[in-house]
Amino acid sequence: MKFKKPRGTQDLLGKYMEKWRSVEEHVTRILQRYGYREIRTPIFEMSGLFVRTVGESSDIVTKEMYTFNDKKGRKLTLRPENTAPVMRAYLENGLQRQGGISRFYYMGPMFRYDRPQAGRYRQFHQIGAEAIGLSNPAIDAEIINLSLDIYKEFGFSSLQVNLNSVGCMKCRGEFMILLGEKLTEYKSELCDDCLQRAEINPFRVFDCKTCINVKKKLPIITDYLCGECSEHFEKLCAILGGMNVNYLLDPLLVRGLDYYTKTAYEIIHPELGAQNALCGGGRYDGLAGELGGASIPAVGFSAGMERLMQILPDELEEKEVGRPDLYFIVFDDECSIQAMILADKLRSADFEVYVDLSMRNIKKQLKSASVREYDYVVFIGQKEIEDKEVTLKNLKSGNQATVSFEKLVSYFSEKGVTGIE
RNA sequence: GUGGACGUAGUUCAGUUGGUAGAGCCCUGGAUUGUGGAUCCAGCUGUCGCGGGUUCAAUUCCCGUCGUCCACCCCA
Numbered sequence: 001m002k003f004k005k006p007r008g009t010q011d012l013l014g015k016y017m018e019k020w021r022s023v024e025e026h027v028t029r030i031l032q033r034y035g036y037r038e039i040r041t042p043i044f045e046m047s048g049l050f051v052r053t054v055g056e057s058s059d060i061v062t063k064e065m066y067t068f069n070d071k072k073g074r075k076l077t078l079r080p081e082n083t084a085p086v087m088r089a090y091l092e093n094g095l096q097r098q099g100g101i102s103r104f105y106y107m108g109p110m111f112r113y114d115r116p117q118a119g120r121y122r123q124f125h126q127i128g129a130e131a132i133g134l135s136n137p138a139i140d141a142e143i144i145n146l147s148l149d150i151y152k153e154f155g156f157s158s159l160q161v162n163l164n165s166v167g168c169m170k171c172r173g174e175f176m177i178l179l180g181e182k183l184t185e186y187k188s189e190l191c192d193d194c195l196q197r198a199e200i201n202p203f204r205v206f207d208c209k210t211c212i213n214v215k216k217k218l219p220i221i222t223d224y225l226c227g228e229c230s231e232h233f234e235k236l237c238a239i240l241g242g243m244n245v246n247y248l249l250d251p252l253l254v255r256g257l258d259y260y261t262k263t264a265y266e267i268i269h270p271e272l273g274a275q276n277a278l279c280g281g282g283r284y285d286g287l288a289g290e291l292g293g294a295s296i297p298a299v300g301f302s303a304g305m306e307r308l309m310q311i312l313p314d315e316l317e318e319k320e321v322g323r324p325d326l327y328f329i330v331f332d333d334e335c336s337i338q339a340m341i342l343a344d345k346l347r348s349a350d351f352e353v354y355v356d357l358s359m360r361n362i363k364k365q366l367k368s369a370s371v372r373e374y375d376y377v378v379f380i381g382q383k384e385i386e387d388k389e390v391t392l393k394n395l396k397s398g399n400q401a402t403v404s405f406e407k408l409v410s411y412f413s414e415k416g417v418t419g420i421e
Numbered sequence: 422g423u424g425g426a427c428g429u430a431g432u433u434c435a436g437u438u439g440g441u442a443g444a445g446c447c448c449u450g451g452a453u454u455g456u457g458g459a460u461c462c463a464g465c466u467g468u469c470g471c472g473g474g475u476u477c478a479a480u481u482c483c484c485g486u487c488g489u490c491c492a493c494c495c496c497a
Contacts, residue, residue, distance in 0.1 A: 004470095007488070059495055063422075081497090110497080115422075118491070126497060193494085256496060266496095277496060304497030331455075364449090366457040381455060395457075 008114075008122025015314065022316050023308060024107060026153055027127055031105040034146050036129050039104040041085040047077040053084040053290050055258025057200045064112040078111035081257065083284065083300055084291075086130045091293040101133040107305070119275030119307050128281075128302035132288075135297035137236035140263045140283060145245060147267060147279050147301045154312055159278065160268040161246065164222070164253035165233040166203075168261045169286055171226035176202055178219055186214045206252040220251040232262050259284040263299065269311055278311070279303035324375035324412060325352035327395075329365040335380045342378070342390070342408060349409050370395060378408075 005011060012020055028038075047067050054060050066078040079085055086104055095102050107127045114120060129146060131139050144161065151159055166172060183190070183198040183205065190198065194211050197204040206215060225233065240247055247265070255264045264282035272278070281301025288296035326346060328339040336357055343353040354374065356365045362379075369377050379391040389404040392411075403411045 004488070064495085112496080114495070115493095116489080117493095117495095120496075124497060128497095274492065274494095275496070280497065302497065307497060329456085360449090361451095362455050363457070368457090370457045377456085379455075383455085391456090393456075398457085400456085 006122070008116040008120075010121065010123070016309075019312070019314065019316055020305075020309065023154075023305070023312065024127075027107070027150055028105075030146070030149050030153055031127075031129060034103070034129075034142070034149075036103040036105040036131075036146075039086055039089060039106050040108070041082065041089050041106070042079075043109065044076045044078050045085055045088065047075040049084050049088055049291070050077055050080060053087075053257075053259050053287055054081065055201075058256055058258055060112060060256065064114050066111045066113055080110055080112045082106055082108070082110065082126060082128055082302065083130060083257075083259070084287065086128075086300075087132065087284075087287050087296075087298065088291060090132055090296075091288060091291055096133070096294065096296060099133075101131060101139070103129070103131050105129040117275060118273050119304070119310060121306060125305035126302040127305055127308075128300060130298060130300035132298040133296060134299075135232075135285065137232050137263070138239055140232075140236050140299050141239040141243060141245070143281060143299045143301055144240065144247075144265055145243060147281065147303060148245065150303060150308075151267070151278065154308075154316075156269075156311070158246070160248060160270065161265060162250040162253050162268060163237075163240075163247045163263075163265045164250050165225060165229060165236075165262050166254065166260055166264050166282070167221055167225050167229050171224060171229055172221065172261070175219070175221055175224040178224070179203070179205075182218055186217065189214050203254045206254050215252070222249075222251050229262055236263060255280060255282055259287045259290065261285045265301075267303075269307070272307065272310065275307065277304070278307050323349075323351050326354070326376045326378050327365075327369035327372065327374035328353065328355040328378045328380060329362060329369070330356065331359065331362075331381050334385060335382075338385060338405075339378070339380045342380075342405060345409050346412075349413070351409075351412065 031038075047065070050065060051061050056062075060080050065080055068076055070076055086106065090096070090102060090104075105128065108125060109123050110126050111123055113122060116122060127150070129143065131143055144163075148159065148161065167175060179202045180198065183194075183202055187195070187198075189211070190205070191208065191210045194205045194208050194214075197208070205211065205218070208215070222230075222233070237247075237249075253264055253266065255266075260282045262283040262285065265280070266277050267279040268276050269278050270276065279301055281299070283297070283299045285295070285297045287298065288294065326343075328343060330336045330339045336355065336359075339355050343355050346353045354369075354372070356368060358365065358368075366377060374395060377393045377395055379393070384390050387402075389402050390408060391400060392403050392408075393400045
């Protein structure tokens with residue numbers, strides 16, 4: 001083969017694709033249940049949208065964006081995240097004029113040029129939700145609860161939630177100055193990476209795993225929140241407590257995107273290896289303003305689809321079985337024509353019908369039907385054509401029956417999902 | 422971007438102390454001519470990731486490159 005898929009991308013097919021679809025359906029139901037509605041924004045946007053909002057100094061912007069020029073020289077970027085695009089769409093479509101609060105969800109591919117690793121891809125998929133237009137911490141709690149519900153749906157009831165408040169532009173700005181001063185003070189004790197971080201984004205020093213001793217001596221954001229921010233944070237904690245949501249306060253939690261204000265949180269799965277964040281989110285009250293709109297409060301989260309898939313068993317338990325599915329076995333061209341006519345009628349009645357056109361011997365066809373786990377096999381041979389009836393076989397029980405061509409559809413409708421026993 | 426392990430049939434892997442390769446599964450056909458996941462028999466498939474070097478000879482050694490996985494980093 002001459003071509004391979006680009007590094008860090010995946011082909012989704014077979015059982016994995018089935019599972020993927022099923023997960024998407026489950027998750028969609030939960031999001032809808034909370035009153036969130038789907039939004040689809042373009043896969044690429046003007047580069048400035050991300051540079052401006054995610055942050056010029058952020059890793060995403062400095063080294064991870066897939067940016068290109070189109071034929072008119074416009075600078076475009078494959079979306080590395082979807083919060084900024086959703087906010088852009090919100091403002092561009094004038095939704096703030098509708099007043100109240102807008103709740104969106106999305107699912108789709110994101111692109112980040114990063115070294116592939118377990119649970120990390122260059123094209124990866126996020127499920128996310130954004131609640132725009134409300135500053136009340138109750139909506140922060142709703143977002144956190146909603147994201148947790150996604151995992152609960154699949155049986156994960158006690159995942160670790162790390163919570164923090166990173167303050168607003170005002171109090172974080174003041175804190176940053178203080179932090180910067182402290183970092184200069186401890187300069188000699190910092191690792192090379194942190195010396196850089198101290199210059200570019202002092203907040204990131206908290207992420208360092210080697211400078212543990214210095215971190216202990218550094219001031220903590222939550223001690224320096226302004227009145228509004230600390231009140232917001234306390235209320236949020238109280239609401240979460242009241243809702244029986246378990247969380248861990250992590251004053252060192254910092255998100256990698258610059259637009260976050262106040263609430264920041266993430267959901268961790270301890271057994272996932274280095275890439276253990278299932279979901280991350282928070283409040284981004286400054287984002288709309290950054291895009292040139294009015295100041296609009298908002299919260300959201302995004303969850304990694306691949307990581308959710310990773311923690312789920314290969315076989316998701318099947319929900320209620322719908323109509324039985326059928327596998328047609330035919331022996332020659334005349335039979336196959338008749339089979340396709342009947343298959344069409346069944347499909348119109350919403351049955352899944354597979355017509356085996358291989359003309360292989362009956363054993364092979366039957367085996368194939370078994371492997372594919374069809375409920376029924378329908379034989380059409382010369383005998384059936386002459387009598388204008390099919391031989392029907394239940395693959396689970398092995399029992400057979402004869403049903404005339406005209407009555408095939410109604411046969412199943414009348415017998416319900418079980419058919420012959 | 423840094424470090425480590427690995428890269429052989431569709432797939433999982435074995436192998437050659439350097440002489441161009443093999444096993445299970447899968448697939449195809451058959452074992453009384455129209456009835457299945459078992460058994461048995463037969464068969465198919467590979468530029469041994471790609472490029473270069475050393476050598477009479479490389480899939481086996483060396484270098485580079487691409488890719489996969491793991492960690493750093495970052496994050497979903």
